[in-house]
Amino acid sequence: MFSSAALLVALPLAAVALYVLWTFLALLVRQARSPLRRLRGPPSPSFFMGNLREMHDQENTGLFARWEAAYGSTFVYHGFIGGARLLTTDPVAVAHILGRGYEFPKPDFIRDALASMAAGHEGLLVVEGEDHRRQRKILSPAFATPHIKSLSPIIWEKATQLRDIWLDVINSSSSSTLSTPPDPFALETSTSGTDEKLPPCARATGFLPNPFASFVSSKARPRAAPTPATAAPPEERTASPGAKVDVLAWLARATLDVIGEAGFGYAFNSLSAASDTTGGKGEDELARAFAVIFSTARKFRVATILQVWFPVLRRFRRNSAAEDSARATMNRIGLDLIAERRREVLEDKMYASQEAMDGRDLLTVMIKSSLSSDPSQQLSTNEMLCQIATFLAAGHETSSSALTWTLYALARAPASQHKLRAELQSLALPPEPSSDALQRVLALPYLDAVVREALRVHAPVTSTMRVAAADAAVPVAAPFRDARGRPQRHIRLHRGDIVTVPLQAVNKSAGAWGADAGVFRPERWLEDGARGDAKGLWGGVMTFGTGVVVSGNRSCIGYRFAVNEIKLFLFALVRDIEFAIDPWIEVEKRVNVVTRPCVKSEPHMGNQMPLRLRRAGSSIGEAMSDTIATETGGMQGERTL
Ligand code: HEM
Numbered sequence: 028m029f030s031s032a033a034l035l036v037a038l039p040l041a042a043v044a045l046y047v048l049w050t051f052l053a054l055l056v057r058q059a060r061s062p063l064r065r066l067r068g069p070p071s072p073s074f075f076m077g078n079l080r081e082m083h084d085q086e087n088t089g090l091f092a093r094w095e096a097a098y099g100s101t102f103v104y105h106g107f108i109g110g111a112r113l114l115t116t117d118p119v120a121v122a123h124i125l126g127r128g129y130e131f132p133k134p135d136f137i138r139d140a141l142a143s144m145a146a147g148h149e150g151l152l153v154v155e156g157e158d159h160r161r162q163r164k165i166l167s168p169a170f171a172t173p174h175i176k177s178l179s180p181i182i183w184e185k186a187t188q189l190r191d192i193w194l195d196v197i198n199s200s201s202s203s204t205l206s207t208p209p210d211p212f213a214l215e216t217s218t219s220g221t222d223e224k225l226p227p228c229a230r231a232t233g234f235l236p237n238p239f240a241s242f243v244s245s246k247a248r249p250r251a252a253p254t255p256a257t258a259a260p261p262e263e264r265t266a267s268p269g270a271k272v273d274v275l276a277w278l279a280r281a282t283l284d285v286i287g288e289a290g291f292g293y294a295f296n297s298l299s300a301a302s303d304t305t306g307g308k309g310e311d312e313l314a315r316a317f318a319v320i321f322s323t324a325r326k327f328r329v330a331t332i333l334q335v336w337f338p339v340l341r342r343f344r345r346n347s348a349a350e351d352s353a354r355a356t357m358n359r360i361g362l363d364l365i366a367e368r369r370r371e372v373l374e375d376k377m378y379a380s381q382e383a384m385d386g387r388d389l390l391t392v393m394i395k396s397s398l399s400s401d402p403s404q405q406l407s408t409n410e411m412l413c414q415i416a417t418f419l420a421a422g423h424e425t426s427s428s429a430l431t432w433t434l435y436a437l438a439r440a441p442a443s444q445h446k447l448r449a450e451l452q453s454l455a456l457p458p459e460p461s462s463d464a465l466q467r468v469l470a471l472p473y474l475d476a477v478v479r480e481a482l483r484v485h486a487p488v489t490s491t492m493r494v495a496a497a498d499a500a501v502p503v504a505a506p507f508r509d510a511r512g513r514p515q516r517h518i519r520l521h522r523g524d525i526v527t528v529p530l531q532a533v534n535k536s537a538g539a540w541g542a543d544a545g546v547f548r549p550e551r552w553l554e555d556g557a558r559g560d561a562k563g564l565w566g567g568v569m570t571f572g573t574g575v576v577v578s579g580n581r582s583c584i585g586y587r588f589a590v591n592e593i594k595l596f597l598f599a600l601v602r603d604i605e606f607a608i609d610p611w612i613e614v615e616k617r618v619n620v621v622t623r624p625c626v627k628s629e630p631h632m633g634n635q636m637p638l639r640l641r642r643a644g645s646s647i648g649e650a651m652s653d654t655i656a657t658e659t660g661g662m663q664g665e666r667t668l
Contacts, residue, residue, distance in 0.1 A: 034466055054108070062519035063111040067510050069094055077105030086489060086616035091116075091532040100538070101507040103517060106525065111517060112455035113526045115531045118505040120518060123575025124493055124526055129156055131493035134525055135338060144321060144620075147413030148421045151584065156330030159579065165406055166414065166584060169392035174545035175587040179465040181289045182592050186599035188298050189281045193272060193604055197640055201268045205637055207273035208301030232322075255428035264579070267607040269639035273626060274434055276635070277301070278427040280597075283314065283419075285592060290418040291364050291390035313360050317411040317419060333337035361412045370393050387461070389418060408641035419467045422585050423619045425487045426592050431624060431636050433478065433597065438608040438638050443549055444601065447477050448643060451602040465536055468598045469591060478593050479566060483540075484547050486570040487621050489531040494519040529620075539567060607639040 058064075071077045082104070083117045085091055094102060094114060103111040113122060124131045132155045133141075137554055142148045151162050168174065196206045280297040287295040295311045334340045384392055393414060406414070414547040439443040450473040468474070500517040509515050520526070538571045540551075552566070571583035583589070608614075613627040614636070623634040 042189075046339070047337065054110075057521070057523055058108075061111055061523075061617025062523050063103045063113055063519050063524055065509050065511070066101070066111070066113070066518075067098045067508065067621075068111070068114075069098070070358065071105035071109060074109055075107065076110060076244070077107060077433060079106060083207050083618075085529070086618055087621065091529055092535075095203070095532070095536075099507050100254075100505070101503060104527075107364055107494075112572075113520065113524065114529060115501075115503075115518065115526070116529060116536050117503045117505065117507070118511050118533070118539065119531055120501050121528055122500050123577075125491075125528060126577045126580065127574070128159070130496055130499065131526065132156075132496055134492055136334070139334070139490050141420075144420055146417045147409075149410045149416035150420075151414035153413075154371045154422055159581075160212045160408065162405055162406065162414075163580065163584065165396045165404060168394055168396050169389040170587060171582050172587060173386065175591055176406045176469075177462050177589060178289045178388075178588070179462045179469075179595060180386065180460070182285050182595045183599070185281050185285045185288075185298065186596040189277060189596070190283075190599045190603055192277070192298065192301075193600070193640055194642065196272055197270045197604070197642055200510060205271050205278045205635075207635070218325070231419055237655065265641040266609050269605070269607060269641035271609075271637050272640050273635045274638050274640075275431045278430045279598070282423050282427040282430070282592070285506070286418055286422045287313075289388055289588070290536040291415050291421065292388040293360070293364060298302055308422065312356055315322075316353035316356035316360075319349050319356070321420075328374055356647065358412060360452040361415045362408070364390065364415065365394070365408060365411050369398075375666060390415065416632045418585070421583075422588065426589050428487035428621045428623055429482060429593055430587065430596055431484070432487070432493050432622075433481035433593065434600070434606050435608070435614065435624065435636055437477070437601065438486060438606040440547055441549070441607070443477065446608065447473055447549075447597075448601055448605075448649060450474060451598055454598075465595060469594050471594075471598075472553065473549065474597060476549035476591060478597070479550040479552050479568060480547055483534045483568045484545070485622070486534055488570070488572070489616075489618050489622055490527055490529045490570055493528065494632070495522055495524045495528045527574075528569075530572060533569045538638060601643075602642055605641050605643045607641075609637070609639065613638065 067077055073080070080086075081090060091114075092660070094104070096115070100118065101113070101115040104114055106112045116122075122527070130557050132138075133153075138148075138153045138155070142150070142153045146152045148154075149158075151159070151166060154162060158284060173485065193467065254555045268573050277298075280301055283297045287293040289296075294314065295314050297311065297314060300310050364437050368388075372391060384395065393411065397411075399405060437447065441628040450471055454467060456468070463587075499520045501520065502517055503515075506514040506516050533539075535544045543551075570588075573582040573586075574580075614624045615627045616622050617625050617634060624636045625634055626632060629635070
């Protein structure tokens with residue numbers, strides 16, 4: 028006979044075992060019955076991990092392109108414990124799925140990961156259904172064209188501040204020393220209260236694809252002198268002329284400052300802190316708090332995987348003391364900002380007109396829109412708090428990644444860079460340009476082509492995931508063959524089936540973009556019929572997750588903000604500075620929600636983009652000859668990774 032004490036222990040254990048068994052069996056049965064089982068796709072090398080390990084590095088190995096060549100535009104790969112997941116680059120299928128955000132929501136484990144990465148459970152990036160519809164409607168005025176245009180002077184100020192810092196670096200640094208600011212996101216023992224250190228680039232992303240990663244850059248390098256590997260190139264190599272600058276680290280600071288001020292009127296002063304003498308100790312407390320939350324969310328743990336299979340385990344998640352303290356800091360500062368803005372909006376009659384909202388941060392416009400007597404137009408305080416975190420999470424590293432990859436593309440394609448500089452130098456701006464004057468920058472045609480092309484070939488977010496909320500038949504542009512070779516005109520999905528939309532692969536699809544789809548060639552946007560949104564979406568580019576909206580728009584609400592920011596930074600930087608890259612440097616992509624660069628031979632250095640910077644002269648004459656070289660095929664565009 029069992030004693031009652033033994034029963035007290037055994038019963039809960041048996042209940043847990045039954046729950047685990049039941050959940051596991053239900054999952055296996057659901058997977059076995061999925062119609063996705065009938066589609067073609069690569070073999071699964073591991074029962075537990077499926078194809079996930081090989082997918083981890085796919086941006087550098089061209090895995091998706093090989094799969095597409097072998098199995099066509101619609102096929103399945105395998106996720107955890109053998110689950111078949113749909114992967115499609117078919118434009119009709121992609122537009123159908125992305126344009127129906129409420130029929131194909133984000134899977135719970137993605138939402139949970141995004142929420143823990145600081146966006147919060149009630150932020151726009153994470154909420155679904157009616158909550159999403161209401162929030163999107165309230166937030167939209169803040170992101171509308173006229174308001175985004177009015178924020179241009181804030182962006183311009185930061186762009187010129189960074190340009191001046193880089194011009195100082197060019198004047199003062201030796202060609203062999205890497206100029207990098209102290210890492211704003213470095214977790215120091217004294218800050219976190221733990222002895223955790225950020226892992227180096229090579230290990231930072233673990234072996235998983237992106238869902239459990241975060242937006243934070245990973246920099247494990249010592250803050251002091253650069254390691255010998257970067258201090259001096261081997262003698263036989265000839266470095267490109269100019270100061271060596273880690274543009275990624277500086278741009279991360281600049282875009283943090285931009286989103287702080289334009290997003291919610293908060294001065295991170297992160298660029299200024301980089302130039303102080305405290306080695307980063309004067310870093311803003313909100314920036315530090317954010318770093319703690321990001322880096323905690325990014326860490327891979329077995330528990331995270333178990334929480335995907337057994338959602339109930341998410342309830343038992345425990346935060347570290349450092350994380351709790353960081354969240355308390357974020358809440359305190361966020362609540363203060365909200366209270367201050369609300370008071371201003373209520374007290375100041377000026378805010379009554381839309382014109383008076385010009386130049387006001389996104390938070391102010393959001394608060395004004397939600398001060399309605401109609402409850403369906405209101406945001407709760409916690410929802411507002413989550414939007415602040417969401418703007419930071421969604422709008423900061425995406426923009427710095429986009430700018431970094433654009434400068435890299437231009438460094439690899441000097442003809443395009445010269446042509447762009449000639450266009451930028453042909454436009455004179457007053458010393459403190461108004462938003463109207465800055466509109467002329469935004470309208471420059473070659474700048475527009477460069478930005479579109481860079482965002483096409485270097486999408487900061489390379490893929491996204493959706494789950495079928497109900498059984499569905501997704502139409503396709505062209506019939507595809509299933510595993511038995513039978514042609515199919517629809518992709519059949521069962522409720523719960525997971526879909527991966529490879530945004531970057533769609534952007535580089537040879538079917539849509541031609542044989543040179545992998546080449547950075549801004550001219551393609553100036554050719555007849557290329558621009559226009561005839562192709563739908565953002566000129567056929569999926570970088571902002573755009574779909575033809577039918578039920579639920581989950582595309583990037585901040586895309587106008589991002590495009591303006593990228594253009595204004597490029598204007599300020601490329602006009603006065605020339606960018607090159609040492610010829611032996613091989614750059615790789617590390618996908619950790621956002622795609623960041625690593626130097627292949629320096630994995631220990633973490634994410635970085637070491638470019639050579641020197642002061643630019645007038646390049647109008649050079650651009651003419653480069654254009655001729657490009658047109659006669661004498662100059663190659665950048666063949667992308
Ligand atoms: C180059 C820069 C950017 C890129 C490449 C980018 C990309 C994306 C993508 C692909 C999505 C869709 C994600 C999905 O459905 O899984 C998204 C959503 C979102 N983005 Fe951006 N983004 C950028 C900049 C920004 C900025 C500057 C902000 C805000 C200031 C922002 C705010 C958001 C928000 C709030 C969402 C969620 C929208 C919704 O679900 O309704 N993004 N972004």
